[in-house]
Amino acid sequence: MxxxxxxxxxxxxxxxxxxxxxxxxxxxxxxxxxxxxxxxxxxxxxxxxxxxxxxxxxxxxxxxxxxxxxxxxxxxxxxxxxxLVAGWSFLLVKYLFIGSLLLAVAFIDLEHYIIPDSLNIVLAAGGAVLTLLARDITLVQAVAGGAVVGGTLLLLGLLFQGGMGGGDIKLGAALGLALGWPLAPLGLVLGSLVGGISGLILMAAGLKGRRDAVPFGPFLALGAFLAVLWGERIIRWYVGIYL
Structure with a gap:
C-alpha cells in the first residue's frame, strides 16, 4: 500500500x-x-x-x-x-478511489480556490460504480447522503451569499452519493467543525479576516476521511450518550 x-x-x-x-x-x-x-x-x-x-x-x-x-x-x-479499515476488498478499492480524488480536490482548492467539475463528475460516477461492487451502502443510503450533504451546502450557499461555492455544493452531493447515509453527513459535520476551528485560529493569528475567503473543500475532504476511518465508532459513541 x-x-x-x-x-x-x-x-x-x-x-x-x-x-x-x-x-x-x-x-x-x-x-x-x-x-x-x-x-x-x-x-x-x-x-x-x-x-x-x-x-x-x-x-x-x-x-x-x-x-x-x-x-x-x-x-x-x-x-x-x-x-487498515477495509482490508483486501472492493470496499478498499472504493476508499482508495475516493481518497485519491479528495486529495486532488483539497490541494487544488487550497491553491486556486476552485473545485473542477470534472473531479466532481468522476467522484460521483466512479463512486456509484464502486458502491455497486462493494455493496457497502444501499441505493436509499446513497441518495439520502447526497441529498442531505448537497442540500445542506446548497441551502447555506443561498442563505449566505458567497459563503459556499458551487464547487463545494457539487462536491458535497457527489461525496454524499459515494459514502451515503450516515457517513457522508457525519463527514460534513466533522469537516465543518475542523473548518470552523481552523478559521478562528487563522483570524486569531491575523492571517485571515472575517470577510476573507477560506476554501471549504479541504475541510470537507478531511471530514469525509475521518468519517471513513472512525465514523462507526463516533456514531456508536454519540448514540450511546442518549440511550
Whole structure:
C-alpha cells in the first residue's frame, strides 16, 4: 500500500498542477516547469528524488515546491489507513478511489480556490460504480447522503451569499452519493467543525479576516476521511450518550 500510495501521489501531483490550468494530464510527458526539460525515471522517484536532489531540478536547479513530496507521502498514509479499515476488498478499492480524488480536490482548492467539475463528475460516477461492487451502502443510503450533504451546502450557499461555492455544493452531493447515509453527513459535520476551528485560529493569528475567503473543500475532504476511518465508532459513541 505504501508503494502504491507513493506512485498514485506522484500522479496526483500532475493532476493538481495541470487540471486548473486546463491542460492534458496525459501529455506532454512530465517536465520541469522552469526549463521544460523532460524528466527521466530517476527524476521522478516519489519522495526519494526530492531528497536526493535537495528539492531542485536536476537540470536547471530551479526549486521544486514542498507540495510534491508532501502529496506523495500523504497519499501513502491515506492508502495505508484505508487498507487498515477495509482490508483486501472492493470496499478498499472504493476508499482508495475516493481518497485519491479528495486529495486532488483539497490541494487544488487550497491553491486556486476552485473545485473542477470534472473531479466532481468522476467522484460521483466512479463512486456509484464502486458502491455497486462493494455493496457497502444501499441505493436509499446513497441518495439520502447526497441529498442531505448537497442540500445542506446548497441551502447555506443561498442563505449566505458567497459563503459556499458551487464547487463545494457539487462536491458535497457527489461525496454524499459515494459514502451515503450516515457517513457522508457525519463527514460534513466533522469537516465543518475542523473548518470552523481552523478559521478562528487563522483570524486569531491575523492571517485571515472575517470577510476573507477560506476554501471549504479541504475541510470537507478531511471530514469525509475521518468519517471513513472512525465514523462507526463516533456514531456508536454519540448514540450511546442518549440511550
Amino acid at each position: 505504501i508503494v502504491l500510495g507513493l506512485v498514485v501521489g506522484s500522479f496526483l501531483n500532475v493532476v493538481i498542477y495541470r487540471l486548473p490550468r486546463e491542460t492534458s494530464i496525459v501529455s506532454p510527458a512530465s517536465h520541469c516547469p522552469a526549463c521544460k526539460r523532460r524528466l527521466k525515471p530517476l527524476d521522478m522517484i516519489p519522495v526519494i528524488s526530492y531528497i536526493v536532489f535537495k528539492g531542485r531540478c536536476r537540470y536547471c536547479s530551479a526549486p521544486i515546491g514542498w507540495r510534491y513530496p508532501a502529496m506523495e507521502a500523504l497519499t501513502a498514509v491515506v492508502f495505508v489507513a484505508a487498507f
